[in-house]
Amino acid sequence: xxxxxxxxxxxxxxxxVDQVHxxxxxxxxxxxxxxxxxxxxxxxxxxxxxxxxxxxGFIGGFTGDxxxxxxxxxxxxxxxxxxxxxxxxxVKLKSETAExxxxxxxxxxxxxxxxxxxxxxxxxxxxxxxxxxxSIPSSLPPSTYEELVExxxxxxxxxxxxxxxxxLKKTLYFKPFLIKPNHHELGQLFNTKITSIDEAVxxxxxxxxxxxxxxxxxLAGGGAVFVNNSAVYTASAPKGEVKSxxxxxxxxxxxFLAAYEQTKSIEEAFRFSIASGSATAFSLGLCTxxxxxxxxxxxxxxxxx
Ligand SMILES: Nc1ncnc2c1ncn2[C@@H]1O[C@H](COP(=O)(O)OP(=O)(O)OP(=O)(O)O)[C@@H](O)[C@H]1O
Ligand SMILES: O=P(O)(O)OC[C@@]1(O)O[C@H](CO)[C@@H](O)[C@@H]1O
Numbered sequence: 001x002x003x004x005x006x007x008x009x010x011x012x013x014x015x016x017v018d019q020v021h022x023x024x025x026x027x028x029x030x031x032x033x034x035x036x037x038x039x040x041x042x043x044x045x046x047x048x049x050x051x052x053x054x055x056x057g058f059i060g061g062f063t064g065d066x067x068x069x070x071x072x073x074x075x076x077x078x079x080x081x082x083x084x085x086x087x088x089x090x091v092k093l094k095s096e097t098a099e100x101x102x103x104x105x106x107x108x109x110x111x112x113x114x115x116x117x118x119x120x121x122x123x124x125x126x127x128x129x130x131x132x133x134x135s136i137p138s139s140l141p142p143s144t145y146e147e148l149v150e151x152x153x154x155x156x157x158x159x160x161x162x163x164x165x166x167x168l169k170k171t172l173y174f175k176p177f178l179i180k181p182n183h184h185e186l187g188q189l190f191n192t193k194i195t196s197i198d199e200a201v202x203x204x205x206x207x208x209x210x211x212x213x214x215x216x217x218x219l220a221g222g223g224a225v226f227v228n229n230s231a232v233y234t235a236s237a238p239k240g241e242v243k244s245x246x247x248x249x250x251x252x253x254x255x256f257l258a259a260y261e262q263t264k265s266i267e268e269a270f271r272f273s274i275a276s277g278s279a280t281a282f283s284l285g286l287c288t289x290x291x292x293x294x295x296x297x298x299x300x301x302x303x304x305x
Contacts, residue, residue, distance in 0.1 A: 002046060002257060003124060004131040005117070005148070006039030006057035007140060008106040009067055009080075010090040012246060014284070020095045034285060035067040036090060038133030038162060041247040045254035045276060045286050047076055051261055054079050056120055058137075060107050061086030081116045083107050092246050099245060108139045121148055126156035129177070131253060133162040146170040162253055165189065172211035179207065180216045180253050197234045200225045201304060205232075214266070216256065216273060218249055224277070225304075226270040232304035233267065235274055238295045240282040247286050252277040255292065271299045 043055040060083035085107030187194040204227040223236040255276025260269035279287030
């Protein structure tokens, strides 16, 4: 069974304006309130791709209730820990020229809340996969991901990490099954700027030597790189009209896991991963299976070395 963890879920308030007037009154053309947070997005996309998972994490207040109800209406499985303060609301502002995001800080997580989550992760087995994605609330220790993957490592639970900077780096020692930095995050890890697939490949290989089993580096419309101990693949991204890229990276993670679960082929999983990311980028909200399958023929892998 796949479990996702979202330590800091959100309602994504996705609003669209023609042009942003900073310091002035802006009126929206469209608006939606969607359940968000990276792990929750992974659970939603897995479900759409026909793979069952359970969403873990912390949720609170009226915003938390909204998310839980929304997910239950879609028949998704959740096992959240309730916290006292409200789950955050993240603003995703789309205009004709740019996508701007304001992500809130989120509620306080108490040591008791954290212990309760660790207890759930302790119960996972070597038949389970845990997906850890997104930022951690400031009330949790910076070592949170490291502590959670250490539990997985002890129980032989396969785990996936999609997080930034030190959060990601500190999990590598425990050999994550998959990590998926985007090119900005990869650059930050190595104190450099990465602008192309060719620049990404050597750094993705370094992440393998540091412990990751499989690495995907996404470069938004610039394509993606896959590296493991025996193969390097690159691919360009499908062409289409970008409606909102929120959740594109999460869809890649879900697409990879769903196809790997069904085919056990790394190549198929990577192709499906790219099609899933782009299908979300070309949608308002997350991808559907039909949209992913319609883009698959456009995804051609090139073998690298
Ligand atoms: N402009 C685009 N055109 C085509 N595909 C895109 C575009 N932007 C994103 N994608 C698809 O989504 C994947 C992930 O995109 P990106 O590199 O932006 O991930 P991310 O930064 O982790 O995303 P996010 O944090 O917004 O969820 C890409 O590899 C690609 O398949
Ligand atoms: O603040 P974090 O945890 O880094 O990212 C949270 C978030 O931006 O990530 C998702 C898209 O990937 C959104 O649903 C959500 O608002």
